[in-house]
Amino acid sequence: MAHLITLIPGDGIGPEVAEATVRAVDATGVSIEWERVEAGARALVEQGQLIPDDVFASLEMTRVGLKGPTATPIGGGHQSINVSLRKKLGLYTNFRPVRMLPGLKTRYADLVNLDMAIFRENTEDLYSGLEHEVVPGVVESLKIITQNASMRIAKSAFEWSRRESRKKVVAIHKANIMKLSDGLFLKCCREVASHYPEIAYSEMIVDNTCMQLVMRPETFDVLVLPNLYGDIISDLTAGLVGGLGIVPGANLGDHHAIFEAVHGTAPDIAGKCLANPTALMQSAVLMLAHLGERDASARLHKAIYATYAERDHLTGDVGGKASTTEFTDAVISRL
Numbered sequence: 001m002a003h004l005i006t007l008i009p010g011d012g013i014g015p016e017v018a019e020a021t022v023r024a025v026d027a028t029g030v031s032i033e034w035e036r037v038e039a040g041a042r043a044l045v046e047q048g049q050l051i052p053d054d055v056f057a058s059l060e061m062t063r064v065g066l067k068g069p070t071a072t073p074i075g076g077g078h079q080s081i082n083v084s085l086r087k088k089l090g091l092y093t094n095f096r097p098v099r100m101l102p103g104l105k106t107r108y109a110d111l112v113n114l115d116m117a118i119f120r121e122n123t124e125d126l127y128s129g130l131e132h133e134v135v136p137g138v139v140e141s142l143k144i145i146t147q148n149a150s151m152r153i154a155k156s157a158f159e160w161s162r163r164e165s166r167k168k169v170v171a172i173h174k175a176n177i178m179k180l181s182d183g184l185f186l187k188c189c190r191e192v193a194s195h196y197p198e199i200a201y202s203e204m205i206v207d208n209t210c211m212q213l214v215m216r217p218e219t220f221d222v223l224v225l226p227n228l229y230g231d232i233i234s235d236l237t238a239g240l241v242g243g244l245g246i247v248p249g250a251n252l253g254d255h256h257a258i259f260e261a262v263h264g265t266a267p268d269i270a271g272k273c274l275a276n277p278t279a280l281m282q283s284a285v286l287m288l289a290h291l292g293e294r295d296a297s298a299r300l301h302k303a304i305y306a307t308y309a310e311r312d313h314l315t316g317d318v319g320g321k322a323s324t325t326e327f328t329d330a331v332i333s334r335l
């Protein structure tokens with residue numbers, strides 16, 4: 001039976017990388033019926049809503065989505081599409097594996113075994129959208145940290161680490177300043193860690209983490225973070241392995257999952273067939289595994305890695321000259 005998947009192409013380079021990824025996934029031979037729905041700036045213009053009702057209806061039915069980046073208009077009172085989807089569908093874990101691809105000439109290229117996993121809390125913190133003006137000239141943004149959400153993300157990180165035989169989990173915080181909020185996050189991480197004695201647990205302040213990641217990225221294994229630090233550290237780690245065009249992501253809840261790249265809509269290169277679809281393709285590798293299609297997942301993963309190892313059809317952001325389509329054709333030819 002075909003898997004039914006909600007496809008949200010998104011804005012900017014979204015439709016280009018989504019089409020490339022759909023072609024690559026279909027070429028694995030897995031039977032997938034894609035249900036296309038629009039969300040984002042284009043949906044706002046064409047249908048008057050950033051997230052039209054059919055997006056939620058489709059995700060309620062399929063429970064699995066593949067999503068391109070979407071643009072949320074700045075100002076004007078719009079809540080971010082990603083924040084809305086994550087909250088409404090209870091996608092509390094943002095999982096971002098960061099690995100070095102073969103053949104990439106980054107500053108850290110000699111760290112061929114660089115392999116980190118980021119578990120970012122996805123539903124609260126400063127992304128709660130609770131902001132108000134206290135008096136003219138003074139505004140407040142509320143940072144919400146709850147025991148419930150902190151326990152959930154810590155459990156996600158430790159459960160995955162146990163399953164994948166990972167050795168170390170580090171919780172990232174600024175509890176020296178935010179003693180109550182980040183303090184609660186740490187308390188929950190410690191509590192969960194105590195149930196996984198085989199995994200080493202440590203804690204690191206977020207500013208030091210930035211420096212350590214740049215100086216000694218190979219010493220990191222699994223990172224668990226509240227929402228904002230997770231957002232920032234994800235981009236930093238993407239930079240270590242070749243940029244935003246590379247790194248995949250998964251938003252996971254108890255009942256739904258949405259797979260999407262870390263990058264945004266890249267308006268500077270949209271519509272030019274220059275975008276690197278690797279990040280969304282690698283997100284699709286995670287999606288296929290989630291669907292239980294382990295063989296197809298492994299084959300797509302290998303085809304992407306082989307294309308990088310050969311270095312003959314890479315896109316401009318990673319030092320090549322190929323278009324989105326040429327890179328995609330190269331991956332498909334290796335499946």
Ligand code: NAI
Binds near residue numbers: 071072264268277317
């Ligand atoms: P961005 O990720 O769109 O772009 C940053 C830089 O990375 C640009 O130079 C861009 O050309 C490059 N880049 C990103 N993805 C690439 C790819 N696949 N191939 C080659 N180069 C790539 O970040 P920016 O400029 O901060 O945000 C632009 C828009 O994207 C904003 O409206 C933002 O809200 C939205 N956004 C959406 C996200 C999502 O839907 N998941 C995530 C992040 C941003």
